[in-house]
């Protein structure tokens with residue numbers, strides 16, 4: 001048995017549902033149980049499901065510093081993992097908390113309202129009786145593509161790319177200091193266009209981890225279909241792309257890192 005998941009490699013043929021390829025095509029969102037895709041900017045539950053299957057064991061603790069509608073926590077509860085979710089917006093947290101409570105499972109689920117770049121997580125860990133966590137899943141705003149709130153601490157309100165990188169870097173530091181050595185974390189992020197060029201947010205964020213000496217273990221490309229922001233507008237976007245010189249984003253990244261310090 002490996003030290004960071006529950007996969008029994010003697011029965012490796014039984015795990016055909018667990019991804020090992022770097023291209024993830026997920027066409028249908030898992031809307032079972034408490035999962036609900038109505039939060040603009042959510043990710044599909046299959047992302048945390050895959051990551052928790054590969055990089056956590058039952059009873060492990062996970063931090064999600066950008067909890068949103070609670071997709072990771074719902075999935076963690078379902079999978080018998082414990083989790084701490086942090087969300088800046090109280091209203092968003094309240095809705096997530098109801099859904100998490102409604103999900104079946106007896107794992108410990110903690111939701112905190114606050115700014116993940118500055119919040120002191122030590123009292124929460126102490127109260128939970130743990131010193132470290134075993135996984136951190138980051139799904140930050142893709143800078144300003146979706147404005148999540150008017151709160152100046154919201155990463156979607158950063159005025160410049162430097163400010164965004166700086167704020168996300170603080171969230172990385174403030175949470176991964178509690179990540180156990182030799183365990184993993186992952187960031188889910190897409191790119192954006194600005195001033196007629198691609199801003200490769202994914203790779204900027206990847207570099208923040210590399211600068212901090214995390215080992216890069218995976219660059220996964222995941223498809224996405226029609227986003228809420230572009231609903232029923234495929235035609236106009238294709239027309240614009242053909243008329244101009246750009247490509248329509250159909251993918252986002254999942255970067256996997258190992259903490260070796």
Ligand SMILES: C[S@@+](CC[C@H](N)C(=O)[O-])C[C@H]1O[C@@H](n2cnc3c(N)ncnc32)[C@H](O)[C@@H]1O
Nearest residue numbers: 042043066068069071088115116139148154155
């Ligand atoms: C991309 S969404 C995460 C969605 C989530 N994975 C889900 O499936 O619902 C990013 C979330 O981060 C929150 N957020 C932005 N800046 C934050 C900060 N500094 N601290 C905590 N949460 C923040 C936003 O309010 C938003 O809900």
